[in-house]
Amino acid sequence: MFRIDFNKLRFLVCDDNPHMRRILRTLLHSFGAREVYEAEDGATALEMYSHYVPDIVITDWAMPIFDGLELAQMIRQPESKGNPYAPIIMLTGHSEKRRVTVARDAGVTEFLAKPISAKGLYQRILNVVANPRPFIKTKTYFGPDRRRNTNSAYMGPERRVGEKHEVLQQPSLLDKARSTI
Amino acid sequence: MAKNSARDIEVTAFATHQIITQPNPLRKVLRRVDEKDRDDDPVARAEQALASLSGEFKAWMTTEVNRLSAAYVAIRNDGFTKERRDELFHAAHDIKGDAVTFGYPAAAGIAESLCRVIEHAPDLERVPAELFTHHINAILAIVHENTKLDSISVSAELSRRLRKVADDYLTQVNRDRPEHLEVILAPSIAPAE
Numbered sequence: 001m002f003r004i005d006f007n008k009l010r011f012l013v014c015d016d017n018p019h020m021r022r023i024l025r026t027l028l029h030s031f032g033a034r035e036v037y038e039a040e041d042g043a044t045a046l047e048m049y050s051h052y053v054p055d056i057v058i059t060d061w062a063m064p065i066f067d068g069l070e071l072a073q074m075i076r077q078p079e080s081k082g083n084p085y086a087p088i089i090m091l092t093g094h095s096e097k098r099r100v101t102v103a104r105d106a107g108v109t110e111f112l113a114k115p116i117s118a119k120g121l122y123q124r125i126l127n128v129v130a131n132p133r134p135f136i137k138t139k140t141y142f143g144p145d146r147r148r149n150t151n152s153a154y155m156g157p158e159r160r161v162g163e164k165h166e167v168l169q170q171p172s173l174l175d176k177a178r179s180t181i
Numbered sequence: 182m183a184k185n186s187a188r189d190i191e192v193t194a195f196a197t198h199q200i201i202t203q204p205n206p207l208r209k210v211l212r213r214v215d216e217k218d219r220d221d222d223p224v225a226r227a228e229q230a231l232a233s234l235s236g237e238f239k240a241w242m243t244t245e246v247n248r249l250s251a252a253y254v255a256i257r258n259d260g261f262t263k264e265r266r267d268e269l270f271h272a273a274h275d276i277k278g279d280a281v282t283f284g285y286p287a288a289a290g291i292a293e294s295l296c297r298v299i300e301h302a303p304d305l306e307r308v309p310a311e312l313f314t315h316h317i318n319a320i321l322a323i324v325h326e327n328t329k330l331d332s333i334s335v336s337a338e339l340s341r342r343l344r345k346v347a348d349d350y351l352t353q354v355n356r357d358r359p360e361h362l363e364v365i366l367a368p369s370i371a372p373a374e
Contacts, residue, residue: 002211002212003212003213003214004211004212005211005212006210006223008209017279020278022234023234023282027230027231030223030226030227030230030231031223031226032223062270085206092278093274093277093279093296096364096369097367098367115279115282116282118227119224119228122224128207129210129211130211132205134202135201136200136201137198138198
């Protein structure tokens, strides 16, 4: 059984709601985290991301100035001087399937639908720490590998070619978002 | 710690894409737990810490519903603008996300219903005012007037009925907008209460 040494992790929490930031800070500190930086909008979060170089970003979706989706897209710039690979956990009140897909396509690593729970947050953090996915760069996407299974019959516009090993054994982001933990 | 140096990053190029792999930069924070440490459950510790905040939830929820009420008063007085619409949506959306944690699950359900109206009504100016006021007044009643209300079936029934009225309205006004209908009729992915 593995545990995370939270005191070695640096978090950036981005949520415009002060109550949710307080809850997140409380949860992360009680997990053992010491370094938790907070931003109340996407622009501030991006500045803090460059300055503090967090290990994990936890962001809300709906925020002023620019939102969590735009924040993810700005972090996932392959040519940026900063770190484009940091895990991004989208914690949001949005709970529609299409939102998960949009978040995934913006480069979000994990999706956690509110209401928040200690268990759900811990599991998402454990997953990004223990099971990082390779990154994929295409003409239109840069981020964690979005595929969760093999479909050799798929012939759509985003079909990748040139690989022999195509299987990634992991549940889809949507399945995980639906789970109660 | 979070970033590997460039030489650790391996890029494999294919015709349509690149696969980028690197050593897990966070591997050092994982540790195997000894038998004697298994009682120290970080999740249980966090749940306890969250419970210790619960004395503040009523005040936080009051702040949230007052924001919602003020957002709608501004619309009632001066009409919809993008900014006022966004403020109403964000206020409702925050309640949707927070209210279960704060102990008001029925308020969360009603706020979700209100969010759907704001998001999927083709013309907010033409939405019957009662649809907004019934949602907002129900949330206000649950939070302001009777904290016990949320623990009994009345508030849950109120939430269900408002959701049905809102969904019937949205289904009717979106009958020619299949992309909205699909979203309106799709099940939520939110964890069950």
